[in-house]
Amino acid sequence: MTNYVFCVFRGVQVKRAILSICFLVLAATLPVKAQDIDTPVVYRSDDGSVFVKDLGKGVHLFHYTPDFYVSPFVIGDNAVIAVDPVNRNVAELYRAAVAALTDKPITKIIYSHDHRDHIVGADVLSPDAKIYAHPGTRSSLEERGDVDIPLPSKFVEDGDKVKVKGAQVRIHYFGPNHGYSNIALSFDAGIGSVLVWVDTLEIGIVPYRTLPDTNVRGYLTSLRLAAELDVDWVIGGHSGPGPGIWIENYLNYFLDMEKALRKAQAEIPPPAFTDVDQVFAQGEEHIAAVIAAAVDEMRPKYGKWMGFEQWAPLNAEAVRAYIIVGN
């Protein structure tokens, strides 16, 4: 058994719940390559709630520690491309962090996806910036009538590039996964190629609870497509960078969970209902037993991931629903 040690600030969507940690992943099940991912902190706010890491070649990672958000930005020759302002409060801190590192203006902002918890506050971050997003993000915002989120005026699709002089961000769209409109972004950083895939890959962390707004079938397809990219490092919306192997780790996690659920379903016979009330009582007991058995099956391989005991059963609920309905 080889051990892989990595130390990185990481976070999850549980508000103010988990501190930055270093931990050990047993790589017998996760064939990751040992690499140093230490990158210098080039900015820290006075209150300690914000820091920025320099990933090289103008690429930076903004961290907001109280709620564990990360957003990348890249400094070009004359301008900055930023991603996801998070919310109005964080956008103010994000703007200050960028301004502490460069006097170049943020002229372009990219929304990773349409979820409100990542994209409020572009007008605070940089009121004159052009906003880029997948067309599905704009249509969601219009349908929801989110008046506090400036609409994107520029649409991006798979293969597009958002550029300023001396810097660019490549756009990847794999179809529906975590949301319909989620795009992944890749950067050529000093540490190597970096894929940023917000809320879709969180390094060392079990996927979030019941996989909100997720098409599981599309997620599997997207992970397979992403695994074909030449990626050295991955970053989520709350964690990273971690080795690119985390794309495959996530894919294997879901494939193993589907397999474990199917096995448990076959081994634990459902009750024979004679009354509709039994569907609720005994039916739920049966589902709980299937999920518990599937999680037990997953534990030896994935039990070291952060949040496994709390969220793997909730993940299993979502994957079981996918097995039933097909998405």
Ligand SMILES: [Zn+2]
């Ligand atoms: Zn999201």
